[in-house]
Amino acid sequence: MATDPIEQFQISNWIPIEIGGLDFSFSNASAFMVVTAVSASAFLYLTTSSRGLVPGRLQSISEMTYEFIASMLREAAGSKGMRFFPLVFSLFVFILVANLLGVFPYFFTVTSHIIVTFALALLVVGTVIIYGFYKHGFGFLKLFVPEGVPGALVPLVVAIEIVSFLSRPVSLSVRLFANMLAGHITLKVFAGFVTTLSAFGLAGAAGAVLPLAMTIAITALEVLVAFLQAYVFAVLTCMYLNDAVNPSH
Amino acid sequence: MFVAPALAQAGDPPVVDMQAETEVALDQPAEGNFPPFDSSSYPSQLLWLAVSFGLFYLFLKRVVLPRIGSILEVRRDRIAQDLDEAARMKEEADAAVAAYEQELADARKKASAIAQEARDEAKVEAEAERRRIENELEEKLAEAEAGIARIKSAALSDVGMIAEETAGTIVEQLVGGTVDRKAVSAAVKAMAQ
Structure with a gap:
């Protein structure tokens, strides 16, 4: 049971809460969501509390993240898109910290559950749709009709555009979810080899060096993936928000 | 499902x-x-x-975000302000250098003017001194010439008397006896002329 690679995704309810027949228990997943939010907030809050004119290393991290996301959003959606800066910044930091916390052994990975990533993706797409209609009315629908398309092709192109728009939340959420899930399963499988092999005495322990090295390498890769997936999520969010700000391509 | x-x-x-x-x-x-x-x-x-x-x-x-935003804003302002300050100070320094050079040129001009003046003054003084000494010398020369002329005429008048006496003595020795003074004197005078 201890080497079951799926066990790490198991949710165990710590404080049972039931409202209207639905289970709203405070689980290990809830705990790690709170830990993610609190540790990220604390880091950003404490590192910038001195408001140093010349930033220290930790303050630099906060400032660099800020400018990184700000320039990303400004490039993708222009200065009008900057009203969504808090959203993109929160999403990026939340996903990044959740991913990074998940790399620690015995820690729960919040983003390895499709419902969480799907909810975040829906938040993005929902924001795009609501703001798009609020700002442009039915003009927002021009998003689905690219300019300069021959009349006969319009229905086909519109159908393709609609399908591609609808598949966005799916691709956005599944990409993050699948990356975290697959990485953690691989990690757990190789780590499992180490314990299984070392149970076979000295020769087994010698043979376990290989999967151990693999485990270390994959851990490093997971750290990279944690950054990369948070970045990809943020970049795509910026591009989708651009549609809400400037619907006519 | x-x-x-x-x-x-x-x-x-x-x-x-x-x-x-x-x-x-x-x-x-x-x-x-x-x-x-x-x-x-x-x-x-x-x-x-x-x-x-x-x-x-x-x-x-x-x-958090307003705070980080304000930190970055303050830093940007501060850097811009410092750059302005630096530009202003550089301008001031340039002005000071220009003023210094102007002053230096003025001082040089003034110094050469003073030197020229001193030289001219010294020349004029030297000239005056030279003239004064020349005059003095000329005066002394004239005096000396006058003295010489006086002495010469005095000496010349003495020569006649000496010649008379000598001639008288020579005649006495040659002829013997006394010689008429008046005759000798006339003879000498006649000889001298």
Whole structure:
């Protein structure tokens, strides 16, 4: 049971809460969501509390993240898109910290559950749709009709555009979810080899060096993936928000 | 689609032991056993995600992001201000250098003017001195010439007397006896003329 690679995704309810027949228990997943939010907030809050004119290393991290996301959003959606800066910044930091916390052994990975990533993706797409209609009315629908398309092709192109728009939340959420899930399963499988092999005495322990090295390498890769997936999520969010700000391509 | 098996399983565990659960799990469809697809946990996950991410978003939007934004703003302003200050100071320094050079040129001009004046004054004085000495010398020369002329005439007048006496004496010696003074004197005078 201890080497079951799926066990790490198991949710165990710590404080049972039931409202209207639905289970709203405070689980290990809830705990790690709170830990993610609190540790990220604390880091950003404490590192910038001195408001140093010349930033220290930790303050630099906060400032660099800020400018990184700000320039990303400004490039993708222009200065009008900057009203969504808090959203993109929160999403990026939340996903990044959740991913990074998940790399620690015995820690729960919040983003390895499709419902969480799907909810975040829906938040993005929902924001795009609501703001798009609020700002442009039915003009927002021009998003689905690219300019300069021959009349006969319009229905086909519109159908393709609609399908591609609808598949966005799916691709956005599944990409993050699948990356975290697959990485953690691989990690757990190789780590499992180490314990299984070392149970076979000295020769087994010698043979376990290989999967151990693999485990270390994959851990490093997971750290990279944690950054990369948070970045990809943020970049795509910026591009989708651009549609809400400037619907006519 | 996998709601039913998940709910069924959620009800099961309390009554079966660990071994039985594992066996049951092997018989179940994969999604019923796979935690990320276990929809019984969805309400709790959604609620706590909404709570934690919502508060996180609000905290960042209200507190953290304005703070970092203002830090960056202040720094940008400060750098721009410092650059302006530096440019201003450089201008001041340039002006000071120009003023210094102007002053130096003025001083040089003044110094050469003073030197020229001193030289001219000295020349004029020297000239005056020379003239004064020349005059003095000329005066002395004239005096001396006058003295010489006086002495010469005095000496010349003496010569006549000496010649008379000498002539008288010579005549006495040659002729013997006394000689008439008046005759000798006349003779000498006649000779001298």
